[in-house]
Amino acid sequence: MSALGRVVRSGMGRRRVQTLVIGLAAMMAVAASVLGGSLLVISSAPFDDAFAKQHGAHLSLQFDSGEVSAAQLSKSADAEGVSVAAGPFRTATVTPKLDNAPPGRWPVTVVGRDGSGQDVDDVTLLDGRWPTRPGEIVLSADSSIFPIMGMTLAFPDLPGAPALKVVGVARSVTQTSDAWVVPSQMTALTAPGSGGYQMLYRFTDAGTAAKVAAGRKAVTADLPPGAAVGERSWLTVKKTAERDVALYVPFLIAFGALGLVMSVLIVGNVVASAVGTGTRRIGILKSIGFTPAQVVRAYVGQALIPAAVGTALGVPAGHLLAIPVLAETQEVYGTSSLAITPWVDLAVIAGVLGLVTATAWASAWRAGRLRTVDALAVGRTASAGHGRRAARLAGRLPLPRPVALGLARPFARPARALAMGAAVLFGAIAVTFTVGMSASLGEVMKAKSHNAADVTVPAPPPAFGPGGPIPEERPEADPAVVTAAIEAGTGTLKHYNAATTRATVSGAAGAVDVIAFTGDASWGGYTMVSGRWIGEPGEAVVPTPFLAATGTRIGDTVTLNGMAEPVTVRIVGEVLDPRHDGMQVFTDASTLAAARPELTERSYHITVEPGIDVTGYVDALNEDLTPLGVAAQVGGSDSDSDMVTTLNALSAILTLMLVAVAALGVLNGVLLDTRERVREIGVHKALGMTPRQTIAMVLTSVVVTGLVAGALGVPLGVALHGRVMPAMGAGAGLRLPDSVIDVYGGAELFPLVLGGLLIAALGALPPAGWAAGTRTATALRTE
Template sequence: MSAMGRVVRSGVARRRVQTVVIALATMMAVTASVLGGSLLAASSGPFDRAFAQQHGAHLTAQFDAARTTAARLMASAGATGVIAAAGPFPTATAAPRDVAAEFDLPPMTIVGRTTPDGEVDHVSLSQGRWVNGPGQIVLSADYPVGPSPLDTDLRFPDLPGQPTLTVVGVARSVGRTADAWASPSDVAALTAPDATGGYQMLYRFAEASTAAHVERGQAAVLALVGSPALLGAQSWLTIKDASEREVALFLPFLVAFGALGLVMSVLVVGTVIAGAVGTATRRIGVLKAIGFTPVQAVRAYVAQALIPATVGIAAGVVAGNLLAIPVLADTDQLYGTTTTGVTWWIDAVVVAGALGMVALTAWAAALRAGRLRTVDAIAVGRTPRPGRGRWAARLTARLPLPRSVSLGLAHPFARPARAAAVLAAIMFGATTVTFAVGVAASLNRVQIAKDHAAADVVIDTFAPPRGTGPAPNTAPRALSADDTAKVTTAIQAQPGTAEYYRVATTQVAVAGMTGFARLDAFTGDASWGGYEMISGRWFTRPGEVTVPSTFLTATGTRIGDSVVLTDHGKAVPVRIVGEVLHPTNNLLVFADAATFAATKPNLTAASYHIRLADGVDVSEYLTGLNSALATSGFTAASEQSTGGSSTIVLLDALAALLTLMLVAVAAMGVLNMVVLDTRERVRDLGIHKALGMTPLQTIAMVIASVLVTGLAGGAIGVTAGVAVHRAVTPAMGDAAGTKLPTSVIDVYQPTMLLLLGLGGLLIAVAGAFLPAGWAARTRTAVALRTE
């Protein structure tokens, strides 16, 4: 082995702690970088990627079978601008009933397809298999049913013979072309006797990037088929806008975490390498004295840094890919995409960047030592320059503290550069924790506001009867006057009722807009029901409405404007008085039910929300109310959150995972700096021990040396974390298409900020604990002989 090889090998083996710290620090940094980069890539254009993978339909058209023929529809594939088409597929609309649970499900549009693939709309299976014969059905992943519906029997009681189909699979269409798929023969059986049935055609156009392109393609198709045959059409751009609004919530979050992770990784790994090489100045002088040139000395120490770093990078890439697999699987389900793991170029970029950073940092630190004259390099001592930090030592000596603690408190001022590196690592760790806690708290408040779950007790009149188990989204029905009277009388007569309101839904048209808006009509004051206001106020009288941000954006209105809602052909003018927090992609209006008294809308899905008087026991109240409701068939239950949307749950999980890794990186940085400092001061520690310092006092001195930087880093980090949260959270709301009220952004309480600030101290103590134990175990004689 050459002399260079022996120097490199002995350096790596001799500095075991630094070697391990370099490997672990680079592993954590690379793991976080691979995971963050993969998530950022997965969040970049997810709909476009899924649409390309599934060859999605630019136009989904529904035709009346009585006004056209299958042959004519097949011929429409040759229309100008059409590059691919699929169909015609027979369609039917019917309302199923879950046989086992005995409750109704929402009406579904069923398409007859024998295979999930084709020239257009490659439907991807997420559970089970595709239909291979009659009596089977595949549900869309977007259809509101339980998470594992396989083998569920769905009966269609409104059709002759009450046909029953068994769920054999769950699939996702990026263009949301159907609620379910079945064999064409089953679709024919699901067509009502008085209905003519329909056909679905799926088209891809040569140009479809704008609404005008899609409209031009649709016009070319109708020129062959005939406009009267068209029952309805859906552009892929409409689905894209809704989908991207849902996933856009990720982007500001991932960019912020990615920036924090990148800065922290560069800082910690850089300081670890620089510190490891910088402490070898005297040894570099020895190498030069025995004949090594400056270039050889620099190369030797760059190699000593690259060996453990390479091991850490390799482990980090493996760990990052393994962690990314389940996380990307969740994001795939959220986005409707399909990936096989981390993109290869992300691994390549991270590996190249990490190796380059380690090599550059080690080269810069070793070059500085290599340029020193041999005698100067050998003469470099292990103690700081005379006079540095003496003022701090004199000041701490006057404090009423044990001498071991005061010595430790003064030490950072003797090594200001090293203390600054520790401070930076702790600061970024505290920033990450503060930001993650704030994001989680804000998302929780958004979910609570979306659930409007301020009531103590709720009665869902569209829930299944008691004893049938938990219900997914059930098909609503209109309440009779007798039902309403029974429920209202029971609530009013029950002792402990403070106040209540009733909310029911229907659909209304909005003047100047296509489609329908959902109307939530309230009876009673609902301002206390958890409806978080962004601006304006809650409606207080008939003729006033409160709407979410998406309604204002879609209609181009603002608070104070008037809009016309149409119900049963009758126009109802209303005035917008408030903007409420309710993340949704659909048009939604909150109004007093009396506003629509003249139109008598068919209100369905009614629920009653009850607030109890102070001191009333919820369980006792429920027992009494359910006894009174026994004859009505309805059931009261305590109000509970729905458990959060999949987007918010995934964001919380990612925040926890990335925070844990970045805090570990910060602790590694502290550990390395304290190890270097303890190694350099080993002879001083020997002197202290010779003068009577006990092992516990030694531990106290080493830990005290990071207390000041821990507290300062925690305070600065908390301030920075709050600032990052205030910048990122509104951006997340804007990306999701809604403004966020002050209550969602101002989530930090004084006690929380104090605890988060102490988190910096915990990071510092955690990083210093192991070196403190090593210093306490070092024998006095060994420490005194160390040079």
């Protein structure tokens, strides 16, 4: 081993705590950065691979067969910018009766195609085969009907009551349909005067929404106005596919940035402290022949080696954390795109090690500039000239002498106190941000579960068999009878009931849930983002993803298909509801009266009068409800989310790492300070200071630093939360209202401010114990 290597090894051995701090800070920064960068880069890889392999359609357009002919649509394939097109295909929205489920619940959009396609939308068969004759159907794996080979879909409401056998399961990467049949089958599935056409287009350039919109304008330029009744852009599908993963990216970037900044601060502080306390050692190295550049490299190496070890551990940790996040997306598209992204790893490694090297070099530059004679003449004991005024002021306070000495100590070493404060500051920011994020996710879950009711009569859970839901032997409780029992209950203040049916919407693949309310549900815990709640029949509120998927906004109208008659509703509000990917429509039950929908999953929500015992109310109500086959329960329905659990766990792990790094940063500073003052501590002990007083003196030396850092870290953490949470919501396809963002109250902020003091105290406790245990004679002999 070279002389320089021995110096580096010896320095790391003497400063084990500092070495651990640098390694842990680098590992945390690298893990969060690799995780965030990898998710950002490979989140779209499964979709992109499947889209390229299946020649996905850049734009899918639905047309009204009464407004445009097949010949006119065929000419649109020659429009400017179209590279290849497929269609027109006949389409119909039909509602089958499943083998083991009641009718009226599973509307699907069926397209008649000769084959799975080649040049545009090459549908991938996951099981079975493509239909070759009437009476056969292929279901999409993304449809609302759970596809099972051999199951029968009957259509008793259509002329001739056709029945189709499922012969295959397939997936269209851009979700162009719920099912496919041979073209000759469409005649039996299309009632006179109904149905439509579908055209699929690939453009020469469709990389942005503006270019897709330009392509749409080109293909519809020569068609009658209003002929296109629905559209689906590949960018919308891609955004939906990336949504779950994109949710993690903003918060990981925040933690990665905090970790990087903390790494820079800690490396700079550790190296500067090593130079400051090792001045005489630097003089010895120079006197035996070390050049200034070699001395600088020795101190840079003492920081770079543990940082490199931390980086080596952080890279695989980041990839391991990314695997469960992306596994579901990879499985959906049947790709193997979840691979290591070398350039992301290299960029993070180069960035972190480059920052460590630059910071360590800047901090160690002073060591190279020191003159040998000056360095040898400097003793180890710190100058007593700093902080005298602060010590005199602290001595006048009505406090015990050890506490006064501790409070004055940060002013004797302001640079070191500032470095410790910076570490505590970022720890306080991380804790504040994590507490706020957990509270915000709790608000999202409250909006999801709609549990504002005092009492709920939930819908009985359906039983499931191999063919899907199995209807129960007993009939559903009569809603009018249940409502009458609730209204007759002593203490009922207000109530409403909610029932669900299924429908399709032009421009959105698959069926959507339509929740129909009987009674005023505005108090039921539905969190409005914009607009207002339903006020009259014909109005609806929808979640943000629905608006994005259908290209609509408040004030627009949408048509719900798949019931006895189409129903057109006007969107008057945007509601926060992440259930079912946000593809829901909330409206009044009277809006659907003419369509005669099959309403299922009916639940009842009740608020009792003030002063009424809720448990007693439920017991009395159940005496009337139990014979009807339903039962009331206290409170609203509970809801949970694997994604929320994962986010909370991930943020807790990263926060604990940041807090540990911050506490170790404080430990490093206090340890250096305590060792510098060991002779002074010996004098205090000789004059009668007890071990308990010694501990109090060392701990109070970080009180001012901890309180100031906590007071600054809390508002910065609140500000970070205010920036990151909306970005996380946008990543999930949601707009978050103020009630989800403004989650901090005075009762929560004060303990968070004290959190900075707690971090500082945790870091100072081990050095305090060491100082208390040092023998007086040993301390007095130390130079």
